[in-house]
Amino acid sequence: MATPFVYIIFLLLIPFGTPNLLLYLIAFATGLTLDAFYDTLGVHTAACVALAFVRILFISVTMNRDGFDEPEPTLGNMGFKWFIIYALLCTLSHHLVLFILETFRLAEFSYTLMRCFFSVGFTLFSVVLIEFIFYNRKAR
Amino acid sequence: MRNLWIFLNRYNAFFFFIIFFTIGVILTVKNNAYQRSITINSTNEVVGEVYQNLNVLKKYLNLGTVNDSLSVENAKLKTQLLALQNIDSTKAVTVTDTLNNPLYTYLSARVIKNSITLRNNVITINKGKADGIEPDMAVISPGQGVVGFVQDVSEHLATIRSLLHKDAKISVTLKKSNALGILVWGIGNSDFTKAFVKEIPNHFKVSLKDTIVTSGFSRFPAGIPVGTVTNTAVPTGDNFMSVEVKLFNDFSTLQYVYVVKYKYAVEQKELEAKLPNE
Numbered sequence: 001m002a003t004p005f006v007y008i009i010f011l012l013l014i015p016f017g018t019p020n021l022l023l024y025l026i027a028f029a030t031g032l033t034l035d036a037f038y039d040t041l042g043v044h045t046a047a048c049v050a051l052a053f054v055r056i057l058f059i060s061v062t063m064n065r066d067g068f069d070e071p072e073p074t075l076g077n078m079g080f081k082w083f084i085i086y087a088l089l090c091t092l093s094h095h096l097v098l099f100i101l102e103t104f105r106l107a108e109f110s111y112t113l114m115r116c117f118f119s120v121g122f123t124l125f126s127v128v129l130i131e132f133i134f135y136n137r138k139a140r
Numbered sequence: 141m142r143n144l145w146i147f148l149n150r151y152n153a154f155f156f157f158i159i160f161f162t163i164g165v166i167l168t169v170k171n172n173a174y175q176r177s178i179t180i181n182s183t184n185e186v187v188g189e190v191y192q193n194l195n196v197l198k199k200y201l202n203l204g205t206v207n208d209s210l211s212v213e214n215a216k217l218k219t220q221l222l223a224l225q226n227i228d229s230t231k232a233v234t235v236t237d238t239l240n241n242p243l244y245t246y247l248s249a250r251v252i253k254n255s256i257t258l259r260n261n262v263i264t265i266n267k268g269k270a271d272g273i274e275p276d277m278a279v280i281s282p283g284q285g286v287v288g289f290v291q292d293v294s295e296h297l298a299t300i301r302s303l304l305h306k307d308a309k310i311s312v313t314l315k316k317s318n319a320l321g322i323l324v325w326g327i328g329n330s331d332f333t334k335a336f337v338k339e340i341p342n343h344f345k346v347s348l349k350d351t352i353v354t355s356g357f358s359r360f361p362a363g364i365p366v367g368t369v370t371n372t373a374v375p376t377g378d379n380f381m382s383v384e385v386k387l388f389n390d391f392s393t394l395q396y397v398y399v400v401k402y403k404y405a406v407e408q409k410e411l412e413a414k415l416p417n418e
Contacts, residue, residue, distance in 0.1 A: 001330050003257045024156045031164065036187050038255070039262035039299060041171035046164025053157035060153075101168050102259045103306070111328045112259075 002118035006126045007034065008094055011051055012087060016068040020056060027052035040102060047098035054093040058086055075131035087127050088120075095120050188297045191253040191264060199250070199395065206395050209283050244361045246398040247271060248282075252297075256332040256391050261304040263288065265397060268296040276409075278359035278400040285389030286310055286323075286354060286366055287397050298399075304332055304391060311357040312337055312366055319344040320355060323366060323385070332391045335367065336374065340381040346372050352385055359402050 011027055018026075031045030038044065059073070062082065070077040073086060099116040103109075148155060249271075253264035267273050279287040279300050288302040301308055303325050310323040321337040329336070337352060350369045356362025371384035402408075 020153050020156055024160050028160050028163070035167075036184060037190075038258070039264075040168075040258070040260065042164050042167025042169070045167060046161055049157060049160040049164055053153060053161075056153040099259075101165070104168070105306070108327060115259075115330065 001115060002122045004119065004122040004126050005095070005098070006123060006130070008048070008051060008091065008123065009127050009130060011048060011055070012090055012127065013072055013074060015072045016059065016063070016070065023052050023056065024049060043098060043101045046101055047094045050097040051090050051094040054090050055086075058089055062086075074134075075128070076135050083131065084124075084128065087124055091120050091123050091127070095123065184294070188252070188264065188294070192266060195250075195252045202393065202395050205393055213282060243403050245401045245403075247273065247401060249273075249298075249397055249399055251394050251397060254302075254391070254394055256304060257330075258304075259326060259330075260306055261302045261391075262291065263300040263302050263394070263397075265298050265300060265399070266296070267399065268298050269293050270295055272401065273298050273399055274405075276359060277402070277405070278361075279397050280360065280364055280400060281389040281394060282396050282398060283389055284365045285387055286360060286364060287389070287391075287394070289359065290399065300397070302391065303335060303387075309358075310360065310366075311355040312352050313355040314340070314344065314346060314369075315351040315353050317344050317346075319346075320357075321352075321383075323352070333387055334370070335385050335387055336382055337369075337385055338376075338380065338382045340383065342379055342381055344381070346381065346383055348372065359400065359405065361400060361402075 007030070011030060014023060014026065027048040028045060031048035034044040034048075035041050073083070075083045078086070095116050099112050099119070103112045247267060249265040249267040251263055252266050253262075255261045255263075263279075265279075273290060273293055275290050275293055277290045279290060281287050286303060288300045288305065288308055290298050291301040292299045303310065303323070306326060308325065312321050312323045313319060314321070319340050321340040323335055323337055325335040327336060340346065346369060348369055348371075352366040352369065354360040354362060354364040354366060365388055367385040367387040369383050370386045372381070374382040374384055376382045
């Protein structure tokens with residue numbers, strides 16, 4: 001019922017200064033690799049690109065554009081509150097695209113949404129857990 | 141011109157999103173179409189090789205269950221053999237030579253990749269074009285039950301559209317009453333042990349624990365056991381019944397499969413292609 005896709009943590013933790021085009025190319029390549037192994041050509045690719053878009057939007061809204069204080073958007077660098085909202089929005093956009101494209105029909109829409117939300121919870125939990133394991137609070 | 145460039149550059153995140161997202165969606169749609177031309181999937185050389193290597197450990201760990209199922213199958217075959225040997229040959233019977241003209245032949249193959257958690261699950265096996273496997277062949281499991289249809293074939297590998305796939309439809313009948321139905325999976329259900337039989341005419345009586353077998357109308361040989369009925373009161377909106385079925389084969393421990401080669405597959409396909417599309 002709920003399937004976690006923990007690999008998106010790789011896209012979440014790409015450093016702040018990365019140019020947009022490079023970020024999209026990385027997301028695209030990641031998605032394509034995943035698709036090759038899941039036999040779902042295009043589904044993960046589109047989902048990863050959607051994640052990259054939400055990531056850029058969220059970072060441009062919440063941080064000042066010139067000069068980032070921190071190198072990477074990790075839990076230790078950014079604090080729990082910022083990170084959980086960031087991870088939630090990114091995971092949600094990724095999973096929505098993923099599940100809707102995977103099902104590819106409207107007849108099962110409510111069931112797909114339910115599966116999607118359960119999976120978002122599962123993925124988010126795993127991502128935060130991993131972040132806590134590698135937690136190192138920077139001395140300010 | 142310069143203003144346009146500044147505009148594009150300012151909102152580059154959005155435009156890049158449009159470009160890459162469109163590519164992704166186009167790939168998905170192409171992949172959903174019946175004829176797929178791009179092979180970035182597990183019949184691909186590199187990906188197939190990885191799965192084949194990964195499978196070594198899993199194969200070893202599952203030796204016990206595979207052994208058991210093989211010995212069960214052996215016992216069954218030996219019983220059938222015994223029955224054949226003990227035919228009273230003094231009686232005059234017309235012998236039809238079925239050995240030299242079998243309608244279906246089975247090719248055994250090992251599963252090197254399998255999934256059960258997705259909406260559209262695809263199985264990859266280690267036999268391909270070189271072993272005589274072609275798209276649309278039926279695949280059954282060595283114990284009991286159906287597995288799916290061959291989807292893509294490369295030289296030494298093939299992918300199977302498992303029953304746990306949104307496009308998998310298998311023609312089945314109720315063993316008791318011969319009522320026809322269609323076996324599908326995953327409508328409001330992601331349990332890999334359950335499936336639904338749709339479009340059984342309403343006047344048939346279906347009771348719990350009735351056996352469902354294949355009808356022989358699709359590429360499957362007739363009479364292959366599929367599962368037992370567990371719920372007869374599935375609500376539908378039309379004049380047909382739907383029943384819930386517990387499948388005989390366990391997709392989570394699938395190790396070996398038989399690909400069914402139907403002798404007249406090409407002939408039947410050509411003949412049916414002549415029918416006008418309604």
